[in-house]
Amino acid sequence: MTVRLVLVSPALSEALREARFDDGRPLDPVGLRRAREAAGTLPGAGPAFASPTVRCRETAAAMGLDAVEDPxxxxxxxxxxxxxxLAEVGAREPAALAAWLGDPGAAPHGGESVRAVCDRTAAWLDALPERVGRAVAVIEPELVRAAVVRALGAPDEAFWRADVPPLTAVELSGRAGRWNVRMGRPLAPLDGDT
Structure with missing residues (x-):
């Protein structure tokens, strides 16, 4: 059976607006409203998963998904x-930020490298059982990027070339090692839309 997985990026939060590394802030009022408006826009899905971040859990809940947090x-x-x-880090540690943005194996912040995120995301995709059928996952934008990079067999250097707007869907279909990608379906009006 083919897996049909919809990856949803979280709605707007203050941290996303400020290009801030996640700090556990909730969705802002606009993000929460748009996530509620997006409820019911996904095709009938089986299981739902979520990143264990506040903004992903809140997005999933606002969309009416009973998502299981997955570490x-x-x-x-x-x-x-x-x-x-990013501006604060760039002002204080310009060489470290440049290394992190330019080398997928670099982790000058003492955390996780882009390559490690791509590997972890690919392992999660490959572990999805084929019997899942349809599923949805509300995940951080960097995980959506990682899934697209690995699904397309692109080099990890392509990670920063994929933009993931808030509250959009990327659809993967296939199975471990062989994925097709459908990208960028908005789930609610984008900024500036009425």
């Missing part, structure tokens, strides 16, 4: 950069 879907561990903006 394998944790956000990228940003180490000592957690809670800081």
């Amino acid at each position: 394998a879907l944790a956000a990228l561990d940003a180490g000592r950069w957690r809670g800081e903006t």
Whole structure:
């Protein structure tokens, strides 16, 4: 049986607006409203999963999903950069930030490298049993990127080339080692839309 997995990025939070490494903040009022508006926009799904971050759990709940938190879907561990903006890190540690953005194996923050996130995400995808059929996972944008990179067989260096807007869906179909990708379906009006 083919697995049909919809990966949903979380709705807006203050941390996302500020380009801040996740600091556990909840969705902002606009994000919460848009997640509620997106309820019912997903095709009938079987099991639902969520990253164990506040914004992913809140997005899943607002969309009416009874999602199971999965530790394998944790956000990228940003180490000592957690809670800081990219601008703050860049001002204080420009060489370290450049290394992290340019080398998928680098983890100058003492956390997890891009390669490690890609490996962890691919392992989670490969462990999905074929009997799942349809499923949905509300996961952090970096995990959506990692899933796309690995599903397409792209090099880890392509990680930063995939933009993942808030509250959008990427659909994977296939099975371990062989995935097709359908990207970027908005689940609610984007900023500026009415």
